[in-house]
Amino acid sequence: MAASVAETLDDGEAGRNGYRVPAVDKALDVLEFMASSAEPLTQTEIAAGLGRSIHEIYRILLLLEKRGYIFRTQSDRFRLSLKLFELAHMHPPVNRLVECALPVMRELTANADQSCHLVVREGQNALVVLQIDSPLPMRYSVALGSHFPILETSSGAVLLAHSNRTERDRIVERILVSGEGQGTRAEIEARLNEVSRLGYEMRASLAVEGCTNISMPVRDHTGAVIAALTVPLLPQKAARFGREAVFERTQAAAEKISAALGWSESTPSLRADPERRDYPFSD
Structure with missing residues (x-):
């Protein structure tokens, strides 16, 4: 037949x-x-x-x-x-995500001299589901399985900013009621709106002084953001690459993982346009 x-x-x-x-x-x-x-x-x-x-x-x-x-x-x-x-259910979503991300993240750490981790949202928290260490002797990394309040991390901000509006509002309300000290409603909304506008977040870490978080969205076949790929950039003399190169390679890695998950090239690109005024390395 x-x-x-x-x-x-x-x-x-x-x-x-x-x-x-x-x-x-x-x-x-x-x-x-x-x-x-x-x-x-x-x-x-x-x-x-x-x-x-x-x-x-x-x-x-x-x-x-x-x-x-x-x-x-x-x-x-x-x-x-x-x-x-x-x-x-033969390939649970997180298992599939990790399977697609692992080789890309290994390549990223080798080509950026920085650690990186992959995060998904679990309620009001950011959950680390994959961590790859920098090849350099000195490195910054987060423990696999760690939970963090969602807005204490750039990964969480990227995930929340790309959530549907109803879910986003519900979580922001819970954060405000819980008194977690992550800013006023206006401050939270301004941050999330900026992440939505740019498509990523790059800012000084709220947890580690001197570390800059570069966090990019990872999309599935529908274009929905299901994870965030983050590099906690730690400047040091042994690193061969500067912030601009790490930024671009992190962005490319997020695209590559998304493509492996079925994200289509016809979807608007995650890459920043160097001619845009909001490009992080323009004058």
Whole structure:
């Protein structure tokens, strides 16, 4: 059956029209349509709902049933199985994130002479899920698994600034009520708005004197910011690279991790434009 479906693929059309694969399109249409229905569906209902003929849908349904993505009820209706759920959970989001980020972050530390860490948001906290040390004998790093109040870190500011407005407002309100001492509402909003405008945060560390945090967003396939890549830049004589080079390499690394997670190049670039007045190294 798999071979018969493959026979419907038009390789010529795929090459000319943005890699369209008609049989795959049909299969995904079927899965997405069935996912939108709370009730089992007949072959006729699926075909009608997709605006396709029963003949077009028939072989797709048989293949999906054979591969375990759907099953047939006693009343000869089709329902989604749990296979998609099982596949999604074979690679939990944080595991997938770390898997994609690890080689990129190792390359970054080697090319920047600085440590770096990857952070996700956990409620009102920033959680360190990956840490790579600088190759230099003297280095600054954070412990894997550490939690920090979200606005005590540049990573947290990047994550919060790119959250949806409802979630952002809810967390800011909790911070203000808790009295964590992270500024007034106006100060917090000004900081988050600036991060949103620039797309990153670069500022003196609130925890370590002399350290500059460079924090960039990491995006998933939808463009949503799911993590922050941060370099705590510690100036020292042994470092071969200055702040500008570290900034640019951190930005490029964030893009590379995002691309590995499915972020598309058609999404607006994370890179700063050197001609913009807000570019951090312009005069």
